[in-house]
Amino acid sequence: MTARRVVVTGYGIVSPVGIGAEASWDALVAGRSGIDRITLFDTAPFDVDVAGEVKDFDATQFMDAKDVRRHDRCTHFAVAATGEALRHAGLLGENGRLAGDVNADRFGMVFGSGIGGIGLLIEGQITLMEKGPRRVSPFMLPHMLPDSPSGKVAIDYGLRGPNMAVVSACATGGHAIGEAMEAIVRGQADLMLGAGTEAPLLPLAFAGFGQMRALGTPKDPDTGEYSPPMASRPFDATRDGFVVAEGSAVLVLEELQHALARGARPIAEVVGYGSSADAYDMAAPADRGEGNQRAMQAALDRAGIGPEEVDYINAHGTSTPLNDRFETMAIRAVFGEHADRLAVSSSKSMTGHAMGAAGAIEAFVCVKTIESGCIPPTINYRHPDPELTLDYVPNEARAADVRVALSNSMGLGGHNSTVIFRRYEA
Amino acid sequence: MTRNPRQRDPARAAVVTGLGAVTPIGNDVETFWRNLTAGVSGVGTIASFDASGEEVRIAAEVKGFEPRDWIDFKQARRMSRFAQLAVAAARQAIDDSGLEIGDHNRDDIAVVVNTGGGGLEEVAEGEVTLRDRGGNRVSPFMVPMMSPSMAACQISIQNGIRGPVITSVAACASGVQAFMEAQRLIERGDVEVVIAGGTESAIVPLSFAALANMGALSKRNDDPQRASRPFDGDRDGFVFGEGAGVLVIESAEHAAARGASVIAEVAGGALTGDAFHISAPDPSGYGATLAMQRAIRDAGIDAEQVDYVVAHGTSTPLNDATETKAIRAAFGAHADRLTVSSNKSMVGHTLGAAGAMSALAAVLSIRHGVIPPTINQEQRDPACDLDYVPNVSREADVDVAIINGFGFGGQNAVTVFRRVAS
Numbered sequence: 076m077t078a079r080r081v082v083v084t085g086y087g088i089v090s091p092v093g094i095g096a097e098a099s100w101d102a103l104v105a106g107r108s109g110i111d112r113i114t115l116f117d118t119a120p121f122d123v124d125v126a127g128e129v130k131d132f133d134a135t136q137f138m139d140a141k142d143v144r145r146h147d148r149c150t151h152f153a154v155a156a157t158g159e160a161l162r163h164a165g166l167l168g169e170n171g172r173l174a175g176d177v178n179a180d181r182f183g184m185v186f187g188s189g190i191g192g193i194g195l196l197i198e199g200q201i202t203l204m205e206k207g208p209r210r211v212s213p214f215m216l217p218h219m220l221p222d223s224p225s226g227k228v229a230i231d232y233g234l235r236g237p238n239m240a241v242v243s244a245c246a247t248g249g250h251a252i253g254e255a256m257e258a259i260v261r262g263q264a265d266l267m268l269g270a271g272t273e274a275p276l277l278p279l280a281f282a283g284f285g286q287m288r289a290l291g292t293p294k295d296p297d298t299g300e301y302s303p304p305m306a307s308r309p310f311d312a313t314r315d316g317f318v319v320a321e322g323s324a325v326l327v328l329e330e331l332q333h334a335l336a337r338g339a340r341p342i343a344e345v346v347g348y349g350s351s352a353d354a355y356d357m358a359a360p361a362d363r364g365e366g367n368q369r370a371m372q373a374a375l376d377r378a379g380i381g382p383e384e385v386d387y388i389n390a391h392g393t394s395t396p397l398n399d400r401f402e403t404m405a406i407r408a409v410f411g412e413h414a415d416r417l418a419v420s421s422s423k424s425m426t427g428h429a430m431g432a433a434g435a436i437e438a439f440v441c442v443k444t445i446e447s448g449c450i451p452p453t454i455n456y457r458h459p460d461p462e463l464t465l466d467y468v469p470n471e472a473r474a475a476d477v478r479v480a481l482s483n484s485m486g487l488g489g490h491n492s493t494v495i496f497r498r499y500e501a
Numbered sequence: 502m503t504r505n506p507r508q509r510d511p512a513r514a515a516v517v518t519g520l521g522a523v524t525p526i527g528n529d530v531e532t533f534w535r536n537l538t539a540g541v542s543g544v545g546t547i548a549s550f551d552a553s554g555e556e557v558r559i560a561a562e563v564k565g566f567e568p569r570d571w572i573d574f575k576q577a578r579r580m581s582r583f584a585q586l587a588v589a590a591a592r593q594a595i596d597d598s599g600l601e602i603g604d605h606n607r608d609d610i611a612v613v614v615n616t617g618g619g620g621l622e623e624v625a626e627g628e629v630t631l632r633d634r635g636g637n638r639v640s641p642f643m644v645p646m647m648s649p650s651m652a653a654c655q656i657s658i659q660n661g662i663r664g665p666v667i668t669s670v671a672a673c674a675s676g677v678q679a680f681m682e683a684q685r686l687i688e689r690g691d692v693e694v695v696i697a698g699g700t701e702s703a704i705v706p707l708s709f710a711a712l713a714n715m716g717a718l719s720k721r722n723d724d725p726q727r728a729s730r731p732f733d734g735d736r737d738g739f740v741f742g743e744g745a746g747v748l749v750i751e752s753a754e755h756a757a758a759r760g761a762s763v764i765a766e767v768a769g770g771a772l773t774g775d776a777f778h779i780s781a782p783d784p785s786g787y788g789a790t791l792a793m794q795r796a797i798r799d800a801g802i803d804a805e806q807v808d809y810v811v812a813h814g815t816s817t818p819l820n821d822a823t824e825t826k827a828i829r830a831a832f833g834a835h836a837d838r839l840t841v842s843s844n845k846s847m848v849g850h851t852l853g854a855a856g857a858m859s860a861l862a863a864v865l866s867i868r869h870g871v872i873p874p875t876i877n878q879e880q881r882d883p884a885c886d887l888d889y890v891p892n893v894s895r896e897a898d899v900d901v902a903i904i905n906g907f908g909f910g911g912q913n914a915v916t917v918f919r920r921v922a923s
Contacts, residue, residue: 120636180791183774190648191670193624200628200707208555208710216711217780217909220617221649221670226910229774232551235788238774238912239678242619242649242668250667261685263771279627282636283644350665352657354607357645358578366663369608373691487645488654490666 080281080501081259082136082341084334085164085327086439087156091320091426095159100443103451104472108304112129112320115276116315121285125293125303125371126276127320127427145214146227147192148274152323152432154231155269158425160325163231166266172233176337177266182270183236184225186325187251189431189486190243190275197279199320204237217314223429224272236264236421245391247271248324249484249492253348256494265333270344271435272323278281284319287358291394292315296458305455307428309392309421310399311466314457317393320427321410324435326442341499346380347481350375353489360397360485364405367391367483370491371409378495380479382410385417385495387444387480389437390467391427392453393423402483403463417477420468424454434484434492441480441496450475509801512754515684515767516921517864519598519749521590521698523664524858525561525742525848528873529593536543537873538894542847544740549704553681559725560704561742561849572659576817578672579642579737580655581620583853586745587652587700590857595660598650598749599761600694602660610694611664612653614747615675617853617908619649621703652700652745664692672908673813675699676746680904680916681770683750693755698747699857705853712741714889715780722913729850729879731814731843732821732889734880739815742849746857753921765864768798768901768919775911782820786827788913793903796915805835806916809872809902811859812889814843815850822884823859829887840897842890846876856906856914863902863918874896 088095091109102109110127118124133407134143134151137158143151161167168174173182181316199215215224222240229238237258241250252269259267284290293306296308296313310316351369353361360366391402399421407414422440429436444450449472458471477498484492506711514518517526522529525543526536535600542559552558563586568577569588580588591614595602603611620636627643645651650668665686683695712718717786719738721728729740756763775788782789797804813824829836851858866872872896878891899920906914 090917113754134879179654179776180773183772185669189650196621196624197628198709199711200625201632203707203710204629204632207625208706209714211707211710211714213711213715214779216715217672217706220672220909221619222675222908222910222912223779226672226757226774226779226908226912229776229911230779234777235774235791237772238671239772241916242670243666244648244650247650254667254669257685257689261689279624279634279639280644282631282639283627283641285636286639286641288641330819350667351613352663352666353606354657354661354663357642357651357658369663456603486650487648488666489652489657492648 080261080331081256081328081345082331082334083326083343083442084339085160087159088323088324088439089152089156089496090436091129094132094337103422103425104449105408106452106454110306110427111303116278121281123483124284124304125318126278129322146218147195149188149192149272150224150227153272154229155227156323156325160327164327172282173222179233179235179408181236181264182266183238183264184234185239185241185251185255186225186228186268187247187271187431188224189247190274190333192223193218194274194277195219198278209315227487235241243490244431244486244488245430246486246490246492247431249482249494252326252383252438253492256345258350259274259328259330265330267328268325269328270325270352271432272431273432274321275319275323275430289316291318307394307424308455309394309424310458310463314394314396314399317395318427320429322429322432322436324432324439326438339448343442343496344499346497347350347374347378347495349493351491357488360401364401366491367402367405367485368408368491374493375494383413385479385481387418387450388476389441389482390419390421391483391485392423398400400462403465414465418450418468420451420453421466422451437482438494441482444480445496445498446476448476513688514753515687515750515762516753516756517592517748517750518756520861520910521561522844523566523586523590523749524744525563529565535640537560537847538871538876540876540892541864544725544728544849546725550706551693554919555709557709557718557720558722558729561740562704563743578848580625581646582702583616584652584655584848586702588655590698590837591656591748593675594747594749600749607661607663609664609692610662611686611692612656612662612666613655613679613695613697614653614678615669615699615853616649616652617672617675617701617704620647620686622705623647625705656696663748669825671912671914672910673852673855674908674912674914675853676741677904677906677914680767680860684767687752696747697750699854700745701851701853702743704743729816729846730815730877731875732885733878734882736816736818738817740849744851744854746859746861747855763921765867766919768917769796770916771795771799773913777911780909782823782907784823786823787913788794789907792828792913794916802916804832807901808899809866809901810839810841811846811902812843813861813905813906814845815909816845818910825885825887836887840890841887842873842874842875844873856904859904860914863904866899866902867920870896870898
């Protein structure tokens with residue numbers, strides 16, 4: 076029996092650079108930042124007042140108004156991005172649910188989130204303090220858990236196959252796509268969503284990240300002027316922290332024969348997945364990106380390809396001093412001389428860091444580079460860091476024939492996940 | 502189509518070689534099992550906070566847990582309680598298995614420890630600090646402490662384990678999923694050993710307010726030990742609990758090579774979604790039935806071979822009737838020959854740890870030939886008509902035990918444990 080191959084047949088995205096795949100991709104290729112002054116809450120008490128917010132998002136376009144009120148923003152994003160992905164894959168019926176000729180028992184998902192419905196949780200605590208326990212919403216608990224988006228997506232679209240929500244901080248999205256791929260390979264399902272969602276833009280999260288001294292300052296490093304889009308400067312010598320962002324991205328993964336049989340177009344193949352732990356520290360990455368190296372190597376091994384076959388790496392590239400340095404070292408260690416022929420870029424320069432959604436957003440970017448032959452840039456790159464000497468595709472998108480693209484994700488606590496996509500070849 | 506079990510390599514079978522437990526009825530495996538088979542309830546009046554004016558004042562709390570027995574004092578302070586409980590249970594399980602972790606194997610060990618709410622306590626406290634004392638008094642450790650992935654991370658960090666570290670959340674089905682994931686990591690050869698389990702600790706006012714307002718909790722405040730009564734006619738909701746359970750699971754060849762004693766095999770499992778409602782189970786029980794059927798098929802056995810079903814059995818009116826119906830649909834006539842019991846009658850519902858409590862019950866029943874009871878069986882419910890091992894444990898040869906976990910949002914997980922021929 077030959078191994079079951081897994082292809083991407085659809086995608087959907089809600090991100091700080093756009094709602095929908097077309098708008099988001101146009102912005103990424105144009106090098107347009109989605110980072111701006113925060114509008115979701117009063118930032119007066121905070122030093123840093125910028126984030127990658129999803130703009131002009133009206134959840135009632137995707138869910139009924141009562142559901143919108145009861146669910147967290149991270150669930151709204153998940154439902155919206157899933158709808159787009161299913162439609163794109165040709166799997167959405169006229170009633171807005173899964174098309175009738177698809178076996179719903181064989182269609183599942185791994186829908187990750189770093190922290191789930193933290194907005195509802197905080198709202199509950201405020202109600203508890205101000206109005207007492209009897210006023211806490213009965214919907215708070217089931218709707219705040221990190222698996223609430225995966226539950227709601229299953230309900231809204233009628234997907235009844237294997238359903239789980241992985242949590243591994245900022246490595247979540249990569250784990251979700253990798254685990255979804257494995258579920259198809261081992262025959263548990265024919266169709267899986269591999270996806271992530273996050274909505275962490277709340278005063279408490281800002282206080283927490285601010286206290287960790289982890290956030291990038293929104294200043295032009297040359298003039299010192301206030302400039303929100305300049306806050307995220309991955310790989311630049313002046314980088315000083317990441318920018319918190321929100322959003323969701325969904326890939327529809329499908330067993331190859333299943334896709335071909337229904338006439339769906341394979342956009343790319345998911346060929347590799349690797350996962351590892353630093354076993355080092357709760358917040359800092361291991362020296363020289365040692366854990367990231369092992370995740371990349373495991374993904375290459377799983378894919379059965381050599382490092383020289385990789386054309387593009389979508390870096391984790393958070394814009395923190397340590398991450399970008401160690402990730403560069405890890406890429407050099409795994410790819411050797413080929414590291415100088417690779418293109419490496421960080422979408423976080425434009426989207427900010429959407430935590431549990433980041434890996435899914437960046438997997439979307441990898442698939443699009445293969446589909447379109449265009450690599451989005453790392454923007455705000457002006458001051459080369461003498462230690463960081465890869466080709467980061469500075470400031471301008473580049474046309475390139477990308478056959479194999481790799482996405483890196485790393486999370487607090489020392490989680491590493493790597494996913495590899497390849498152009499579909501029959 | 503599920504995997505064809507006949508094609509599997511027996512060398513890559515996933516076997517259980519160590520156990521750890523921190524629970525409302527005992528902070529080690531021996532005490533847990535003694536109390537579980539003696540029918541001792543771990544439910545009492547809430548001690549973690551003053552609940553005297555609240556609608557629900559009872560819980561199944563872990564008693565007398567001292568983090569410093571297991572973790573360096575300074576590190577323990579920077580861990581939320583759900584992570585502390587998990588680190589302690591993992592330490593016990595690793596010691597029990599005799600596994601030595603060093604440079605020769607640390608990359609080939611994974612951690613899969615799941616949870617429901619993670620560090621919910623840190624978020625609730627953080628918001629209080631933010632409002633009362635301002636943003637710059639919020640702990641810099643709050644973000645890494647609250648992340649649900651931190652129990653697995655801390656087990657990795659404390660033990661120097663560098664293979665995959667995975668946390669998945671499926672509300673009350675979380676724990677059950679961990680063992681399935683472990684079996685698959687071992688089967689496909691990613692690693693040799695998986696530290697797998699579940700943990701939960703959220704005995705804070707916010708969770709009680711929320712669960713009570715859902716109408717999910719038992720209000721039998723004056724009679725705590727009789728409050729959790731799964732399948733009984735007088736059940737009125739679940740009792741919220743905390744705890745952690747961890748199993749060391751490894752490939753059969755790895756266990757054999759190091760001469761480890763094998764307790765049972767993780768033979769298979771399945772996940773399904775109800776696609777029905779965010780907190781209520783589908784009353785037809787379809788998703789639960791499908792998960793049991795697929796898990797049994799995945800394990801390569803017949804339904805008639807199952808001896809014991811460790812029920813999800815929460816003690817809510819809806820779950821227990823639906824689960825009974827689902828068991829009947831999955832097993833047909835064999836349902837009347839099965840034994841079914843719910844450890845939640847004693848340890849309460851520990852959400853993300855519940856599957857781990859059930860896994861402990863399953864493998865210990867296989868090891869000792871004793872099935873723990875469902876306590877507080879007093880009034881027969883016509884909708885619950887299986888053999889729930891009422892009130893008193895029972896001696897029985899258990900070759901195959903399955904554990905059920907059904908979560909908010911309709912996530913169903915079932916894992917199959919089997920005796921290993923010696």
